[in-house]
Amino acid sequence: xxxxxxxxxxxxxxxxxxxxxxxxxxxxxxxxxxxxxxxxxxxxxxxxxxxxxxxxxxxxxxxxxxxxxxxxxxxxxxxxxxxxxxxxxxxxxxxxxxxxxxxxxxxxxxxxxxxxxxxxxxxxxxxxxxxxxxxxxxxxxxxxxxxxxxxxxxxxxxx
Numbered sequence: 598x599x600x601x602x603x604x605x606x607x608x609x610x611x612x613x614x615x616x617x618x619x620x621x622x623x624x625x626x627x628x629x630x631x632x633x634x635x636x637x638x639x640x641x642x643x644x645x646x647x648x649x650x651x652x653x654x655x656x657x658x659x660x661x662x663x664x665x666x667x668x669x670x671x672x673x674x675x676x677x678x679x680x681x682x683x684x685x686x687x688x689x690x691x692x693x694x695x696x697x698x699x700x701x702x703x704x705x706x707x708x709x710x711x712x713x714x715x716x717x718x719x720x721x722x723x724x725x726x727x728x729x730x731x732x733x734x735x736x737x738x739x740x741x742x743x744x745x746x747x748x749x750x751x752x753x754x755x756x
Contacts, residue, residue, distance in 0.1 A: 632693060632695070632697055633649050633650045633651055633672070633693075633697055633699070634649075634650045635647060635648060635649040635650065635699065636648045640722070643724060643725040643726070643727075644722070644723070644724050644725075645707075645722070645723040645724075645725075646720055646721065646722050646723070647668075647701065647720070647721040647723065648718050648719070648720050648721075649670060649699065649718065649719045649721070650717060650718060651672055651714070651717060651718070651719045652692060652717040653674065653692050653693075653694050653717075654672050654674060654694075654714075654719075655714075656714050658672055658673055658674050659671070659672050659714065659719060660672075660673075661709070661712045661719075661721060663703070663708075663709050666702060666703045666704070666705065666707075667700055667701070667702060667703065668700070668701040668702075668703055668709060668721070668723075669698065669699070669700050669701075670697075670698070670699045670700075670701075670719065670721070671696070671697065671698045671699075672696060672697045672698075673696040674694050674696070703723070704725065706725055706726055706727050706728065706731070707723050707724070707725045708723065708724055708725075708726060709721060709722070709723055710722045710723065710724050
């Protein structure tokens with residue numbers, strides 16, 4: 598059984614921390630599906646793009662959905678109708694046209710902004726948008742005097 602050390606990836610990626618944690622948990626349980634192949638790219642500081650090779654699939658054959666920090670991409674091609682005046686016999690099938698489902702775990706605050714089909718690649722654009730409360734903020738350091746405010750004075754003990 599192969600063991601992969603993903604710790605170098607933790608230092609160089611932003612937004613997919615949960616994905617690597619899930620990979621650590623699932624390593625060795627089952628082989629990851631290899632169809633369809635995909636790429637994950639960083640297109641900006643907080644922007645990502647997933648490109649999935651979906652040659653032969655039309656827009657109507659593809660389904661993209663996000664739910665509970667999970668991005669699901671499904672593809673399903675219907676059978677070719679035979680009664681349309683075109684009858685062919687496939688001698689060799691090298692282009693896979695089987696149905697598929699791919700799931701990607703998204704980090705908190707990662708949103709899908711766009712999905713497009715171009716030259717046989719399904720591009721899904723993602724952006725990580727932290728809410729204001731989660732963004733780091735700088736705290737100003739005051740001068741040499743303590744800020745005036747309510748002070749707590751210990752009360753004398755009653756005898």
